[in-house]
Amino acid sequence: MHRVCLVIIDGFGVAEASKGNARAQADMPFLAKLEKEVPHCLMEAAGNAVGLPQGQQGASEPGHLTIGAGRVVWQPLAEINRAVESGAFFENVALVHACKRAQEQQVPLHLIGLYSSGGVHSSINHWHAMLQLAKQRKVP
Incomplete structure (x- = not known):
């Protein structure tokens, strides 16, 4: 050995x-x-x-x-990227529920997270996808 x-x-x-x-x-x-x-x-x-x-x-x-x-x-960054690319991100139950609640109650949707192009813990593209989801769901 x-x-x-x-x-x-x-x-x-x-x-x-x-x-x-x-x-x-x-x-x-x-x-x-x-x-x-x-x-x-x-x-x-x-x-x-x-x-x-x-x-x-x-x-x-x-x-x-x-x-x-x-x-x-696989790190969350890669998993979220794949979800955005496949469209699954836009059907995420928690995100869709948050958008629906904000839209129904006509209140702002508060987003908290990292906004950085650093890549390991955050991606600007994820924020853009979230804004796209909010727009699709007609969040005020």
């Missing part, structure tokens, strides 16, 4: 050596020795590999969830 060690170094991405690549420029003799002498592999840490939309930069949480589960764990 061989011993195995899982080492996760958050934020320590591996890329081609370049002028702005701090990892490539740093003097790390112990890590260099390990990389030379010990079998190892690199894992993808962004996009579909960790349950995020393709091209989306990764983050600690989705990466750790994927490693811990041993499979891709």
